[in-house]
Amino acid sequence: MDISTSCSPQGQPVFPKLDPAHPPRILLTSVFGPYGVDDDFGRSENIMELFHNQITKAQGAASLRFHHRSFGLYFLAENLDADVTILDFPSKDRFICELRNGYDIVGISFITPNFLKAQTMAKLVREHSPKSVILLGGHGAAIEGVEKLIDCDHVIRGDGIGWMRSYIGQDPNAPIKHPIMPSNDYHMIYGIPMPGITAGLLVPGVGCDNGCRFCSTTHFFGKAYKPFITSGKELFELLCRMQDQDRYDTFFVLDENFLRQRERTMELMAEMEKSNRLFKFHVFASADTIVAFGVDNLVRLGVHLLWVGVESKSGPIFPKNEGIDHKALIADLRNHGISVLASGILCMEHHTQDNINGDIQFMIDLQADMIQFMLLTGLPVTGVYSDHKEEKKLRTDLPYEEWHGQKELNYRHSEFPGSSPEEWLNRAFREEYERNSSSIYRMTETAVRGYKTLSAVKDADAVLKVRTRQLADRIQEYRQLLPTISRNAVNPLEKKRAGDLEQEITSLLGPMNFKQKISSVAAMIIAALWSIRIKIFSDTVQPKTRLTHYRGGKLYAE
Ligand code: B12
Numbered sequence: 005m006d007i008s009t010s011c012s013p014q015g016q017p018v019f020p021k022l023d024p025a026h027p028p029r030i031l032l033t034s035v036f037g038p039y040g041v042d043d044d045f046g047r048s049e050n051i052m053e054l055f056h057n058q059i060t061k062a063q064g065a066a067s068l069r070f071h072h073r074s075f076g077l078y079f080l081a082e083n084l085d086a087d088v089t090i091l092d093f094p095s096k097d098r099f100i101c102e103l104r105n106g107y108d109i110v111g112i113s114f115i116t117p118n119f120l121k122a123q124t125m126a127k128l129v130r131e132h133s134p135k136s137v138i139l140l141g142g143h144g145a146a147i148e149g150v151e152k153l154i155d156c157d158h159v160i161r162g163d164g165i166g167w168m169r170s171y172i173g174q175d176p177n178a179p180i181k182h183p184i185m186p187s188n189d190y191h192m193i194y195g196i197p198m199p200g201i202t203a204g205l206l207v208p209g210v211g212c213d214n215g216c217r218f219c220s221t222t223h224f225f226g227k228a229y230k231p232f233i234t235s236g237k238e239l240f241e242l243l244c245r246m247q248d249q250d251r252y253d254t255f256f257v258l259d260e261n262f263l264r265q266r267e268r269t270m271e272l273m274a275e276m277e278k279s280n281r282l283f284k285f286h287v288f289a290s291a292d293t294i295v296a297f298g299v300d301n302l303v304r305l306g307v308h309l310l311w312v313g314v315e316s317k318s319g320p321i322f323p324k325n326e327g328i329d330h331k332a333l334i335a336d337l338r339n340h341g342i343s344v345l346a347s348g349i350l351c352m353e354h355h356t357q358d359n360i361n362g363d364i365q366f367m368i369d370l371q372a373d374m375i376q377f378m379l380l381t382g383l384p385v386t387g388v389y390s391d392h393k394e395e396k397k398l399r400t401d402l403p404y405e406e407w408h409g410q411k412e413l414n415y416r417h418s419e420f421p422g423s424s425p426e427e428w429l430n431r432a433f434r435e436e437y438e439r440n441s442s443s444i445y446r447m448t449e450t451a452v453r454g455y456k457t458l459s460a461v462k463d464a465d466a467v468l469k470v471r472t473r474q475l476a477d478r479i480q481e482y483r484q485l486l487p488t489i490s491r492n493a494v495n496p497l498e499k500k501r502a503g504d505l506e507q508e509i510t511s512l513l514g515p516m517n518f519k520q521k522i523s524s525v526a527a528m529i530i531a532a533l534w535s536i537r538i539k540i541f542s543d544t545v546q547p548k549t550r551l552t553h554y555r556g557g558k559l560y561a562e
């Protein structure tokens with residue numbers, strides 16, 4: 005169990021006696037909005053979205069738009085034998101209002117760039133609910149000396165489930181219950197809901213034992229992997245329960261390196277094949293584990309989207325990338341119908357004004373479906389943070405609100421003064437979009453490439469046939485957007501690509517049926533309205549405030 009707290013002199017947790025006759029009333033909250041706007045607490049570059057924040061942000065109306073709940077809070081609530089209320093994405097006023105309900109414990113989950121919001125919320129707790137115990141958790145808890153900077157009672161670093169169970173007198177090592185919930189509540193492109201059913205959330209574990217020096221999650225969980233679910237059989241049973249309850253057939257796997265637990269994944273695959281319940285997955289995995297697992301296995305497993313950290317070509321090679329030909333690997337994956345999100349880090353220590361463009365071009369040339377560009381930002385507890393601190397390069401003048409990696413460097417780098425990091429970043433995103441076209445175009449192309457490969461396999465077994473059919477279904481969903489992609493194309497190249505792809509699909513699967521044609525026209529109209537909306541107003545979409553109640557670890561009301 006990863007635990008620490010501010011409140012004991014030896015750094016050991018102190019668990020006050022709670023009255024067992026009265027299970028505590030707990031409020032768990034994320035930080036308040038609005039998010040991604042320039043105000044006293046945050047910045048417009050720090051959007052509460054994954055793709056639109058750091059991946060497809062330059063793609064205008066074609067940017068993929070998702071809202072993800074603060075999953076850690078739901079894991080905590082599901083595993084506590086107490087009355088727990090989750091307040092996700094509150095406004096400041098809504099938070100104050102909730103505090104008036106008088107909670108014994110208020111747990112605030114936050115990350116480093118939201119430090120100021122967490123600090124303000126702790127003050128509000130003291131003011132409006134002075135008897136409440138304040139707990140701080142999530143990655144922001146790694147900030148050095150946070151216990152002195154924020155008025156609180158306990159700081160929990162690493163996994164919070166075991167800590168909170170101990171705190172309220174439960175067995176910290178009891179099996180972990182996984183909540184059944186969607187991976188996102190809002191998924192949209194061109195103002196239109198993304199085709200297909202929302203994916204369910206699957207968190208098989210937290211942390212990673214690879215220890216890459218820039219990575220928050222590996223360091224936050226003590227450079228170790230903490231599985232929530234240990235066997236493939238258990239994973240399979242959980243997925244079946246999720247499908248039976250909420251019809252999910254695809255899962256967003258929030259595990260930093262899912263394929264690294266090879267035995268578990270192979271067992272999951274065997275169970276799926278045995279029962280003919282062939283789920284689909286979006287996963288994160290490092291290049292070495294992808295190669296070891298093999299593309300054919302990935303196809304059989306049903307991986308539709310793979311996020312791989314390429315990081316940098318020119319600097320010191322991370323062990324996970326040693327000997328890997330990323331371009332060939334990505335082409336192979338896409339040829340098998342697996343969309344790839346590749347991430348690269350800009351303004352690393354070895355980068356100069358002369359060599360950084362080489363890395364950017366390398367990333368663009370990978371021709372992945374999507375590229376994340378992020379500035380090297382040593383967040384507290386990482387190796388990069390310690391190195392920059394030791395070398396006295398850390399920018400203590402830069403408020404935590406700016407430590408989000410999409411504008412300024414949080415360390416002094418003589419090659420990249422002033423606004424130069426942001427300029428490189430914006431140039432990289434723009435060029436990637438112009439040369440490779442929108443990500444939705446590329447994802448459609450990947451499905452077509454995969455369908456061609458799989459349908460050409462002569463002795464395909466039942467599993468491969470299902471995977472081929474799933475790709476055909478994906479093509480039929482995505483092709484309805486091709487006229488919209490063409491109309492909103494970034495340049496004539498994308499327009500031509502979209503037209504050619506529709507022709508290719510027609511020759512493979514026939515023309516669109518009447519229903520597809522109608523929805524294709526509707527999509528174009530909605531996209532035109534959405535484009536006007538984002539041009540005249542803004543493209544910010546705030547996540548909705550959510551209140552969820554749990555009683556004794558069971559979902560009670562939302
Ligand atoms: C989903 C996610 C998001 C969602 C946010 C959803 C939300 N509602 O907040 C989106 C996509 C919008 C997002 C955006 C950003 N994110 Co983010 N995100 C994640 C991600 C991928 C998963 C988090 C998760 O749910 N994990 C699963 C749960 C079970 O684990 P957990 O949250 O860590 O919770 C456990 C413990 O931390 C602890 N715990 C958590 N909260 C609490 C509260 C209490 C009271 C207690 C006791 C314990 C506790 O117990 C939990 C169970 O073990 C993580 C990476 C990762 N794999 O963890 C990054 C991560 C959290 N994000 C990070 C960052 C920096 C950002 C961005 C700034 C973009 C960026 N530069 O990467 C923006 C900021 C947006 C904003 N305005 O705030 C960093 C945080 C680093 C740090 N040191 O602060 C991470 C670690 C990724 C990284 N870059 O390394 N993110």
Ligand code: SF4
Pocket residue numbers: 211212213214215216219220221222260261290313324
């Ligand atoms: S492999 Fe990925 S998750 Fe693991 S330490 Fe490296 S960057 Fe972090």
